[in-house]
Amino acid sequence: xxxxxxxxxxxxxxxxxxxxxxxxxxxxxxxxxxxxxxxxxxxxxxxxxxxxxxxxxxxxxxxxxxxxxxxxxxxxxxxxxxxxxxxxxxxxxxxxxxxxxxxxxxxxxxxxxxxxxxxxxxxxxxxxxxxxxxxxxxxxxxxxxxxxxxxxxxxxxxxxxxxxxxxxxxxxxxxxxxxxxxxxxxxxxxx
Numbered sequence: 001x002x003x004x005x006x007x008x009x010x011x012x013x014x015x016x017x018x019x020x021x022x023x024x025x026x027x028x029x030x031x032x033x034x035x036x037x038x039x040x041x042x043x044x045x046x047x048x049x050x051x052x053x054x055x056x057x058x059x060x061x062x063x064x065x066x067x068x069x070x071x072x073x074x075x076x077x078x079x080x081x082x083x084x085x086x087x088x089x090x091x092x093x094x095x096x097x098x099x100x101x102x103x104x105x106x107x108x109x110x111x112x113x114x115x116x117x118x119x120x121x122x123x124x125x126x127x128x129x130x131x132x133x134x135x136x137x138x139x140x141x142x143x144x145x146x147x148x149x150x151x152x153x154x155x156x157x158x159x160x161x162x163x164x165x166x167x168x169x170x171x172x173x174x175x176x177x178x179x180x181x182x183x184x185x186x187x188x189x190x191x
Contacts, residue, residue, distance in 0.1 A: 050112025
């Protein structure tokens with residue numbers, strides 16, 4: 001084998017190594033983008049990604065002259081759950097709640113974790129009644145979670161809904177505040 005052939009073989013190896021590295025970087029980039037958007041405990045979108053989608057939904061709804069609904073959901077007495085069984089078990093419950101939320105929403109809906117035990121669901125192009133039905137189904141499934149864990153503590157979900165009207169031009173934070181107030185009214189009604 002002469003030097004020219006040896007150089008050619010080495011060049012092919014270098015090109016193949018480079019192509020392999022490029023594929024690894026692409027795969028890593030996809031993983032990083034996914035991890036930057038997801039809440040690792042619940043498996044739903046995180047706050048940053050969710051708020052970005054909410055802002056885009058507002059812009060799109062205004063452009064399309066369509067209304068949409070959001071739900072602010074809070075796990076009832078979750079602090080007590082963590083105090084009774086600890087944070088590891090609390091995280092398992094959060095993971096289950098995330099699964100229940102994902103299983104019950106429609107493909108067009110978006111759910112994200114806004115805080116510790118708080119979630120927001122965006123229901124585009126829907127009625128208040130459809131959003132209430134979905135929320136009721138989620139609440140029933142979460143109540144069944146209590147039975148599954150055979151727990152002494154309360155596991156429930158309080159929900160508040162607010163509607164974005166394309167004519168009103170309210171902000172995402174105002175929409176969330178209104179849904180949050182509805183959630184607290186729902187929570188007080190349970191006591």
